[in-house]
Amino acid sequence: MRADILDSAARLFAAHGFRGTSLQDIASDVGCSKASLLYHFTNKDAILSELFAPVGREFDVLLGRLALLTGEEAAKAAVAGVVDLALHFRRQVKILLLGVDVLLDHPDLPDVDDVTEQLVDALVGRAPGQTPRVAGWMALLGIFLTSARGVDIPDETMRAELTSGAFRTLGLSS
Amino acid sequence: MRADILDSAARLFAAHGFRGTSLQDIASDVGCSKASLLYHFTNKDAILSELFAPVGREFDVLLGRLALLTGEEAAKAAVAGVVDLALHFRRQVKILLLGVDVLLDHPDLPDVDDVTEQLVDALVGRAPGQTPRVAGWMALLGIFLTSARGVDIPDETMRAELTSGAFRTLGLSS
DNA sequence: GACAGAACTGTCCGATCGGTCAGTTATTGT
C-alpha cells in the first residue's frame, strides 16, 4: 500500500506539481481514503521526501564525480555557480554564467567533451547512436520549456540548504 | 500601479511559485489591498499571463529559427520531441531521447556547434570569453537542480497547448 | 464647489486545503 501511494503520488506530483496535488487527489488515485494516506505517512511532505530520497543519492554521486574531475576548489566554485545558475535561470529565464570560468582554466580538468558525455549519460540519458552534443542540445531546449511556465523555486532557505548540502557531500567547508 | 503589481508578482512567483504565491502576498508586497489587484487584473491567472507574454514571444522567435535551420518535417518532429522531452524529464528526472534523431540526419541541418552556440546565446547567455560548450554544460547541471525539487508540470491540456501552439508558430499542421 | 469616473478598500463568501481523531474493519498470533 505504501508503494501504491508512492506510485500515485509520483505520477500526480509530476503531472500537477506538489502544491497542485491534494491528498484527496492521491487518495482517489490509489483508491483509498485521505486519512489512510496519513496513516502510512506522517504528512504530505513525508511522501515527497521519500520520493526524492533516491534523487538525492543520485545527485550526491554526481557531485562526487564532479569533485574528482575538477578538484576541491574548482568543485566548490562550480557548485556555488550551479546553485546560483539554477536560481537565476528560474528567475529570469535567461542565465548569465558568472564565476564558473574556474572550471575552464583548471589544469586538472579533463577534456570538456568527455565530461559532457559523462554528464549527459548520467543525467539525461541517450538514445543508441545519438551523440551527447545533440542530447545536450535537446536538453537545453527542455530547460526552456521547463522554465517557460510558472515553477516553484527554492527560497533563500532552500538555497542555503542546497549549497551547504552540496558542500557537505563534497567534503568541503562552507 | 499595474507595473508595480507585475514586478512584485514576477518576483514572488519566481521565489515561491504560482500556487505558492497568494494574492494577499502580492498585495502586501505592493503595498495595496488584495481587492486592488483584482481591479487592475481580472483574476490571478491574468497576472501570470501578462508576465509570460514576452517569454512566449521569445519562444516563438526561437521556434522560427529552428524551422529555418531544420526544415518543416524536422522541426515538427523536433518540437514534438522537445515537448515530450520536457514532460518526460520532469517526470523521471532522467530523459530518454527518442524520435529526435531526424535532427541529426537531416541534410539541411547546419553544424551542430553553430546551432548550439546560437541557442546558448539566445536562451542561456554567456559570460565574455566563455565557450558555449561549457555554458551548455552548466545549463545541463542547472536543469538537474531545477528538476530535483518538486515543480509544476504542464498537465495534458497544457501539453496539447504547447505542442499545437508550437506547430502554429511554425506554420505546421497538427 | 459640483460632479464624474477612475482607483481603491473592507468585508464577506463558498470552496478547498492539510491534518486530527474517534471509531470500525481486517488480519494475525495464540
Next chain:
DNA sequence: ACAATAACTGACCGATCGGACAGTTCTGTC
C-alpha cells in the same frame, strides 16, 4: 474462539485560498 494489533475510514476542524461586491477616497474637469 478471542484478544491484540494493524489497517483503514467518515466526519470534522481551523486556516487559507480566489474572488465578488458595495461602498469610500482620490483626481481631474467644468
